[in-house]
Amino acid sequence: MLKGLLRAIGAVLTAIAIYCVLGFFILPGVGLRIINQQLASYATVPAKLDRLEFNPFSLELTLWGFRVGEPVNEQVGFERLYTNVQVDSLWTKALHLTDVQLDKPKTELLFSKDGAFNLAQLFKWPASEPTPDNTDSQPFPLRIDNIKLTDGYLHFVDKRPSEPIEFVYDSMNLELKNLSTLPDDNADMTLVADGPAGGRIDWSGTLSLVPIASKGKLTVTDSNMKAWWPYVRDALPLALESGVLNFSTDYTLNLAKDTELVLNNLSANIAQFKVNAPNGRALARLERLNVSDTTVDLAKQHVVVGKIQSNKLETWATREKDGQLDWQKLFASQPVKIVKKTDEVVKVEPPKPAPVAPSKPWQVLLKDVDLRDYLVHLADKEPKTPVALDVGPLNLKLKNFDSLNQSPFTVALDTGVGKQGKLTASGDVNLSPVSANLKVTTKDIDLRVAQAYIDPLIRLELRSGMLSSDLGVNLKGIEPLAFTVEGRAQVDQLHTLDTLKNRDFLKWQRLELESLKYQHDDSLSIAKVNLMQPYVRFMINDDRTTNIDDLLIPQAPTKGGQGNVKPTSAASKPLAIRVGGIKINDGSANFADFTLTPFFATAVQQLNGEIGTIDSRQAKPASVNVAGKVDRYAPVTIKGNVNPFDPMASLDIATSFKRVELTTLTPYSGKFAGYRIRKGRLSLDLHYLITKGQLKAENKVLIEQLQLGEKVDSPDAVNLPLKLAVALLKDTDGKISIELPVTGDLNNPQFSVMPIVWQTLRNLVLRAAQAPFKFIGGLITGGGSEDLGTVSFAPGSSELSPDALKALTTLAEALKQRPSLRLEIEGTAARSSDGPLIAQDRLEREYQYNYYKILQRRGEKVPAQASLLKVPDDEKGPLLEGIYRARLKQQPPAEWANLDSDERAKKMSTALIDFWRQSEVLLRQLGQERASSIKDYLVDKGGLADERVYFIDASLGEAESDGRVISPLHLDSE
Numbered sequence: 001m002l003k004g005l006l007r008a009i010g011a012v013l014t015a016i017a018i019y020c021v022l023g024f025f026i027l028p029g030v031g032l033r034i035i036n037q038q039l040a041s042y043a044t045v046p047a048k049l050d051r052l053e054f055n056p057f058s059l060e061l062t063l064w065g066f067r068v069g070e071p072v073n074e075q076v077g078f079e080r081l082y083t084n085v086q087v088d089s090l091w092t093k094a095l096h097l098t099d100v101q102l103d104k105p106k107t108e109l110l111f112s113k114d115g116a117f118n119l120a121q122l123f124k125w126p127a128s129e130p131t132p133d134n135t136d137s138q139p140f141p142l143r144i145d146n147i148k149l150t151d152g153y154l155h156f157v158d159k160r161p162s163e164p165i166e167f168v169y170d171s172m173n174l175e176l177k178n179l180s181t182l183p184d185d186n187a188d189m190t191l192v193a194d195g196p197a198g199g200r201i202d203w204s205g206t207l208s209l210v211p212i213a214s215k216g217k218l219t220v221t222d223s224n225m226k227a228w229w230p231y232v233r234d235a236l237p238l239a240l241e242s243g244v245l246n247f248s249t250d251y252t253l254n255l256a257k258d259t260e261l262v263l264n265n266l267s268a269n270i271a272q273f274k275v276n277a278p279n280g281r282a283l284a285r286l287e288r289l290n291v292s293d294t295t296v297d298l299a300k301q302h303v304v305v306g307k308i309q310s311n312k313l314e315t316w317a318t319r320e321k322d323g324q325l326d327w328q329k330l331f332a333s334q335p336v337k338i339v340k341k342t343d344e345v346v347k348v349e350p351p352k353p354a355p356v357a358p359s360k361p362w363q364v365l366l367k368d369v370d371l372r373d374y375l376v377h378l379a380d381k382e383p384k385t386p387v388a389l390d391v392g393p394l395n396l397k398l399k400n401f402d403s404l405n406q407s408p409f410t411v412a413l414d415t416g417v418g419k420q421g422k423l424t425a426s427g428d429v430n431l432s433p434v435s436a437n438l439k440v441t442t443k444d445i446d447l448r449v450a451q452a453y454i455d456p457l458i459r460l461e462l463r464s465g466m467l468s469s470d471l472g473v474n475l476k477g478i479e480p481l482a483f484t485v486e487g488r489a490q491v492d493q494l495h496t497l498d499t500l501k502n503r504d505f506l507k508w509q510r511l512e513l514e515s516l517k518y519q520h521d522d523s524l525s526i527a528k529v530n531l532m533q534p535y536v537r538f539m540i541n542d543d544r545t546t547n548i549d550d551l552l553i554p555q556a557p558t559k560g561g562q563g564n565v566k567p568t569s570a571a572s573k574p575l576a577i578r579v580g581g582i583k584i585n586d587g588s589a590n591f592a593d594f595t596l597t598p599f600f601a602t603a604v605q606q607l608n609g610e611i612g613t614i615d616s617r618q619a620k621p622a623s624v625n626v627a628g629k630v631d632r633y634a635p636v637t638i639k640g641n642v643n644p645f646d647p648m649a650s651l652d653i654a655t656s657f658k659r660v661e662l663t664t665l666t667p668y669s670g671k672f673a674g675y676r677i678r679k680g681r682l683s684l685d686l687h688y689l690i691t692k693g694q695l696k697a698e699n700k701v702l703i704e705q706l707q708l709g710e711k712v713d714s715p716d717a718v719n720l721p722l723k724l725a726v727a728l729l730k731d732t733d734g735k736i737s738i739e740l741p742v743t744g745d746l747n748n749p750q751f752s753v754m755p756i757v758w759q760t761l762r763n764l765v766l767r768a769a770q771a772p773f774k775f776i777g778g779l780i781t782g783g784g785s786e787d788l789g790t791v792s793f794a795p796g797s798s799e800l801s802p803d804a805l806k807a808l809t810t811l812a813e814a815l816k817q818r819p820s821l822r823l824e825i826e827g828t829a830a831r832s833s834d835g836p837l838i839a840q841d842r843l844e845r846e847y848q849y850n851y852y853k854i855l856q857r858r859g860e861k862v863p864a865q866a867s868l869l870k871v872p873d874d875e876k877g878p879l880l881e882g883i884y885r886a887r888l889k890q891q892p893p894a895e896w897a898n899l900d901s902d903e904r905a906k907k908m909s910t911a912l913i914d915f916w917r918q919s920e921v922l923l924r925q926l927g928q929e930r931a932s933s934i935k936d937y938l939v940d941k942g943g944l945a946d947e948r949v950y951f952i953d954a955s956l957g958e959a960e961s962d963g964r965v966i967s968p969l970h971l972d973s974e
Contacts, residue, residue: 020056028052042123045069059085068122069108075122079104094141094182102149105172111158139181139210149174154193161230169193169201176207183210198222198244211256220247225273237330238283241274249294259298266294277330287312293367301362308369318379361404369398374415383452391415405431411438419859421445421466427473436475440487443468446859447491459551460505463495463856471516485518495856498537500550509533509864515580523576533864534587534607574616582611584626604628604636616645624653633946634660634681651690658683659704659947679824679950680705696743703736705822705950791934792964795830796837798929800937808934811969812942823938824970826952827931829924830959835917838926842916843909846883847871877905884908888915920956927954930967 032052039047050065062082069075080103086096110118152172158165171194179187191203198221205216225243233239249266273286293306318326375392394415401409412426423445427438447465454460471487495507508531515527539547587607609626621641628636640653660682685700791804800808811823829838845867852866863869871879884892888911896904916922931951938944952970959965 022056027056028054039068042125043068044122044124045075046071047122059087061085073108074106075108075110075118077106078102092143094143094180097142097144098146100144100147102147102152104151104153105149106153107155109154109156111160113159115160142179142181143185144179145177147174147176147179152193161234163230163233165228165230167195167197167199167227169195169199171195179207179209181209184208185210186213189214189216197224197227199224199227205251211254213254213256215252217250218248220245222246225270237278239276239278239280241276243273243275244271245269246271261296261298263294263296266296267292268294277326282316283327283330284316285312285314286310301360303362303364305364305366306368308366308371310371310374312373312375313371314375314377316377316379319382321381323382364401364403366398366401366409369396369401371396380452384455385452387449387452389418389449391417403431417442418446418449434475434478436473438473438475440471440473441469444492447494448859457553457555459499459553461497461499463497463853464859464862465494466492468492481520483520485516487516489513489516493861498547498551501547503537504535505537505547505551507535521575522573523578525578525580527580529579529582530585531583531587532585534584535589537590539591577614577616579614581613584609584611587628604630605632609638612641614644619643619646619649621650621652630657630660634658649690649692651688653686653688655686655688656684660684661951679952681947681950694743696741698741699739701736701738703738789969790966791930791969792960792966793930795833795959795963795965796841796926798926798933800933805937805941808937809942812938812944816944822948822950823944824950824952825931825934826968826970827924827927827929827954828957828965828967829927829930829954830957830965831918831923833959833963834923834926834965835919836913838922839913839916839919842922843883843912844871846887846912847876847879850879850882851875877901880905880908884912887912923956924954927956927967930965934967934969 029052031054032049035049035052036047039049045068047068048066049063050067051063053062053064054060060082061084062080063078064080065077066081067074067077069077080101082099082101082103084098086098089096108118112118150173152169152174154169154172156165156167171192173190173192175190177188178185186206186208189203189205189207191201193201200219200221202219202221203216205214207214223245225245226240229240229243246269247267250264252260252262252264254260268289268291270286270289273284273289274282275284277283288309288311290309291305291307292309295304296302320326320329372395373392374394374396375390376394378387378389378391380387392415395413397410397412399410400407408428408430410426410428412424414422414424417423422443423441425438425440427436429436429438445467447467448462451462454462467489468491469487469489471485471489474484474486476482476484490510490512491508492510494511496505497503498505510530510532511534512528512530512532513526514530515525517523517525537547541547541550584607587604589604589607591604605628607626607628609624609628611626612623613620614622621643624638624640624642626638630636635656635658637656638653639655640651642651642653643649661680681704683702683704685698685702687698689696791807792801793799793804794801848866848869848871851871852862852869855862855869881892892904892908896907899907928951931954935946935949935951938949939946957965
């Protein structure tokens with residue numbers, strides 16, 4: 001028995017020894033040899049396993065030094081692979097591994113230009129028989145307690161995009177616990193991957209293989225967007241300059257039936273994002289974009305974004321010459337991929353998408369969007385003069401946006417526009433059908449940006465203009481377009497310039513539109529229009545056209561219509577216009593008639609009044625009540641009613657001009673009467689009544705103290721005894737009173753008012769000349785002090801000296817005691833003493849005028865008049881060059897080019913002063929200003945009634961020995 005036991009023990013020991021030899025030595029060697037033989041047979045590149053170890057007792061298997069690929073350029077490999085098989089695998093019917101450890105695995109993933117995958121080309125596998133599809137087949141039963149991957153290395157290269165993509169993760173660590181192919185088993189998973197260029201990946205959660213499902217958290221930190229941007233670049237023509245992405249989300253994935261993926265608590269951050277066009281032109285610069293509190297449900301096609309925050313985006317947009325946006329052109333054509341085959345380059349057009357059946361739309365909800373400090377550079381190259389406009393800093397808030405439009409969303413926008421403009425908009429918006437209810441306000445929007453769009457239509461320079469408004473916009477639909485606008489608007493500091501004559505055309509200090517309401521294609525209603533300090537210039541040219549005709553640029557006719565006017569359908573309804581009232585405050589105007597020699601010009605100031613309700617859909621005329629003054633002193637009133645939309649149907653207007661100085665009418669009297677007017681005042685009372693085209697007019701003319709001056713040689717002058725007629729028509733008070741009634745049918749094209757008025761006047765003069773004794777009676781007296789008959793002025797000045805003020809005070813008191821006397825003032829100037837000083841003053845005003853234009857073009861705020869400006873001395877040098885060329889209409893002499901700046905400026909100043917000192921216009925203007933100074937003092941300080949003081953046409957005289965200039969005074973009686 002003992003021998004049997006010993007034999008048994010010896011057999012066991014022998015078996016164990018054989019088992020040890022087989023397990024520890026023979027099997028690893030055989031296995032290593034077989035593995036390397038198989039690698040040599042099937043691998044297309046060098047492949048080798050350095051060492052294999054097996055512990056037959058603990059069932060531990062370790063592989064060392066596995067490499068596939070050329071030396072130093074391995075495609076796949078690892079330093080050590082360790083696994084431990086458990087004995088319970090025999091009765092649990094599942095392979096049970098305690099540990100799987102993989103140290104320093106290395107993988108090279110490479111997609112070539114033609115799409116070949118390097119790992120698919122490492123081995124040539126033998127063809128296998130096809131296996132029947134068995135939907136009930138179960139995966140191989142496997143349980144692994146712990147899987148650990150340490151210090152992994154992944155190198156990824158994809159040459160398929162237009163620009164190759166390459167990135168490296170040189171530190172990858174993966175740990176899986178309790179991985180199983182058994183149904184409903186979950187493994188705990190942790191993955192950490194780092195690369196030398198950043199882009200850390202942290203992945204933790206659970207993983208199930210049957211069915212394939214996972215739940216956990218994924219985080220990407222400091223990912224350089226440039227590494228994978230070529231994928232985007234091939235879909236969108238955007239070249240990335242820089243950008244860093246941070247990404248984090250909780251997820252749930254289940255592939256049991258369909259692909260079910262839900263992302264929760266998703267947050268993303270993009271920083272220092274810079275993108276360019278393919279040609280290198282900057283498109284967008286973004287400091288930061290944060291997306292948080294976001295959920296994505298792939299199965300439900302539902303995205304909820306809790307919050308989007310973005311700071312400091314700067315972008316550029318340009319409308320090109322052909323009218324298309326540069327962004328529109330950029331996305332209009334997809335980039336062409338170039339595939340290189342041997343030495344041949346083949347262009348591959350992007351495939352056209354196949355038609356697909358309509359699918360369920362995605363729903364995107366944006367709960368809170370906050371965009372801050374954006375800056376948009378807009379440019380328009382379509383006009384002849386390119387337009388540039390900066391919009392920003394722009395802030396936009398969006399709440400509860402729904403891409404399926406199940407509820408309206410709210411929007412709030414505030415931004416700067418241009419240099420100092422502001423724009424805000426807030427309200428609710430619907431996408432389907434499109435509608436919106438917004439409150440829009442603007443402040444100080446610079447209207448000069450419209451200059452390039454005005455230029456093709458009218459020769460007008462928009463010097464300044466600021467738009468402000470407070471409006472409610474209600475968009476009801478876009479097909480057809482239907483919207484209303486309500487609120488108020490105003491335009492401040494409007495100033496336009498006639499670019500042909502370089503003179504003011506239309507301007508105002510402020511235009512206010514109160515209770516504005518516009519309904520598209522239906523009506524425009526304004527409760528009140530307020531005009532503060534409006535001004536307009538109107539001129540009649542020597543060819544009897546007007547300055548407005550000169551400004552309009554003829555438009556080329558287009559097919560189907562004339563000019564650029566779109567033909568209007570006969571069935572279309574005209575726009576209803578209603579203005580509750582127009583109020584004019586401190587208005588003025590200039591009128592000139594260049595058909596006369598010398599030309600006639602006058603000014604109207606202090607225009608104030610109101611125009612009543614204007615309504616295009618009612619026949620009721622509007623009331624008119626406007627008052628002003630001609631040349632400061634002569635009152636003008638316009639009262640009555642007029643229908644501006646049909647004045648021939650109904651008009652009742654009474655106009656009154658009181659005490660207009662007749663010396664301003666000398667151009668008319670010279671042309672038509674053959675005499676200048678030395679003195680006189682005119683009062684007119686005109687009443688025009690039109691009823692259904694029938695005119696009934698009453699014209700009352702009162703002329704006071706008319707005196708004709710020197711005779712003028714005019715071919716248009718009438719051959720009448722005018723001096724005799726004037727003497728006879730005067731009554732004992734020196735007045736001429738005429739009534740001129742006119743009636744007629746305005747519907748008759750042969751009817752004209754002015755020939756009838758002129759014929760009536762001519763007949764009246766003839767009757768007066770033919771019956772002189774009826775008009776005899778006139779009283780002429782004179783009086784005054786010899787010390788009060790003249791007023792002396794310092795050279796170049798219209799200021800009154802203390803001696804002159806004292807004398808005028810005495811004169812005013814004397815005239816008060818002599819109410820039958822009237823004073824005549826003859827403004828005088830002398831070329832010898834006044835010329836140099838008024839020329840110097842004119843140069844200073846030129847500096848102010850030109851500097852005023854420069855400030856306006858810069859968009860800076862300026863005073864109401866150029867004369868209020870103080871021109872810095874360092875600005876005068878550059879201005880002087882332009883003044884010299886503009887006023888003398890010549891270039892500075894060539895020899896001046898070698899002079900220093902001060903000497904050159906001195907010579908140009910001297911030339912300009914020499915030019916202006918000879919100007920008779922400036923000298924006469926100074927004489928008139930001296931006369932005005934005398935009258936202003938007598939009226940304002942002396943208390944003398946202005947109707948007793950007359951101007952005589954300014955004259956040119958000689959200066960006294962000490963340089964003083966004498967302006968004579970004349971007395972006349974009523």
